Amino acid sequence: xxxxxxxxxxxxxxxxxxxxxxxxxxxxxxxxxxxxxxxxxxxxxxxxxxxxxxxxxxxxxxxxxxxxxxxxxxxxxxxx
Amino acid sequence: xxxxxxxxxxxxxxxxxxxxxxxxxxxxxxxxxxxxxxxxxxxxxxxxxxxxxxxxxxxxxxxxxxxxxxxxxxxxxxxxxxxxxxxxxxxxxxxxxxxxxxxxxxxxxxxxxxxxxxxxxxxxxxxxxxxxxxxxxxxxxxxxxxxxxxxxxxxxxxxxxxxxxxxxxxxxxxxxxxxxxxxxxxxxxxxxxxxxxxxxxxxxxxxxxxxxxxxxxxxxxxxxxxxxxxxxxx
Numbered sequence: 001x002x003x004x005x006x007x008x009x010x011x012x013x014x015x016x017x018x019x020x021x022x023x024x025x026x027x028x029x030x031x032x033x034x035x036x037x038x039x040x041x042x043x044x045x046x047x048x049x050x051x052x053x054x055x056x057x058x059x060x061x062x063x064x065x066x067x068x069x070x071x072x073x074x075x076x077x078x079x080x
Numbered sequence: 081x082x083x084x085x086x087x088x089x090x091x092x093x094x095x096x097x098x099x100x101x102x103x104x105x106x107x108x109x110x111x112x113x114x115x116x117x118x119x120x121x122x123x124x125x126x127x128x129x130x131x132x133x134x135x136x137x138x139x140x141x142x143x144x145x146x147x148x149x150x151x152x153x154x155x156x157x158x159x160x161x162x163x164x165x166x167x168x169x170x171x172x173x174x175x176x177x178x179x180x181x182x183x184x185x186x187x188x189x190x191x192x193x194x195x196x197x198x199x200x201x202x203x204x205x206x207x208x209x210x211x212x213x214x215x216x217x218x219x220x221x222x223x224x225x226x227x228x229x230x231x232x233x234x235x236x237x238x239x240x241x242x243x244x245x246x247x248x249x250x251x252x253x254x255x256x257x258x259x260x261x262x263x264x265x266x267x268x269x270x271x272x273x274x275x276x277x278x279x280x281x282x283x284x285x286x287x288x289x290x291x292x293x294x295x296x297x298x299x300x301x302x303x304x305x306x307x308x309x310x311x312x313x314x
Binding site for chain 1: 092095096099100102103104106107109112113115116117118119120121123124
């Protein structure tokens with residue numbers, strides 16, 4: 001889930017994604033990050049942009065944006 | 081670093097390996113992270129995670145597996161052949177098994193051909209070795225005492241398997257299994273260049289073991305074909 005939250009603000013190259021997820025979810029490991037990314041890719045929530053100008057970056061798919069928006073909305077309601 | 085990544089399945093490494101190594105270089109893993117990486121590798125093996133391209137079985141595998149059955153029949157016929165005696169001792173005349181053995185080997189060669197068809201055009205050594213095996217195999221099957229024919233068949237198959245693994249048509253494990261199965265026949269036939277020919281005939285049960293190791297080859301190739309491939313032969 002934190003991967004999707006981190007990607008809500010746009011495509012992220014892996015190292016930056018790693019840092020942002022760590023800032024959101026604490027010290028997750030390299031293995032956990034890639035396991036999450038692989039599962040999200042399998043679910044078509046996240047995709048890799050191989051043609052990006054500055055290296056490979058992950059981004060939300062349309063489905064992923066919808067799902068991340070719902071997660072964020074539920075989170076915001078929870079906070080209120 | 082790369083040793084940790086080697087724990088992951090090949091398909092996973094193909095997909096994420098480059099980024100994974102780059103991340104480990106940028107953010108060197110602490111001890112805790114290394115444990116997490118090992119845990120991730122176990123997870124990747126248990127739950128492949130990746131979108132797998134749909135595998136299309138190659139039904140030619142059935143023919144190769146049928147070849148295994150024909151090979152067993154040929155072995156049975158040869159083992160029950162008439163007993164002959166000469167100045168070197170006794171031997172079973174397996175001539176009646178020649179036809180079923182030839183048929184079995186042709187079915188095996190067909191399986192090798194189907195794998196060969198999936199090799200990329202630039203895999204020249206593997207292609208050449210495969211063709212040598214495909215041609216030498218059936219010839220060997222009707223004159224199994226001929227080491228100059230047997231060795232190109234066995235060695236060709238081993239080289240083909242290694243090349244196919246390098247071209248990622250089969251796994252390294254399968255190539256290693258094929259090489260492991262065939263090393264015994266290679267050694268046995270190579271030995272006939274330095275020991276009298278009748279020594280091999282006298283060690284009849286060992287010859288049975290050699291043929292049995294071939295049976296494993298039928299099963300490995302047949303099952304590999306039936307497991308399927310991501311793309312059909314173009």
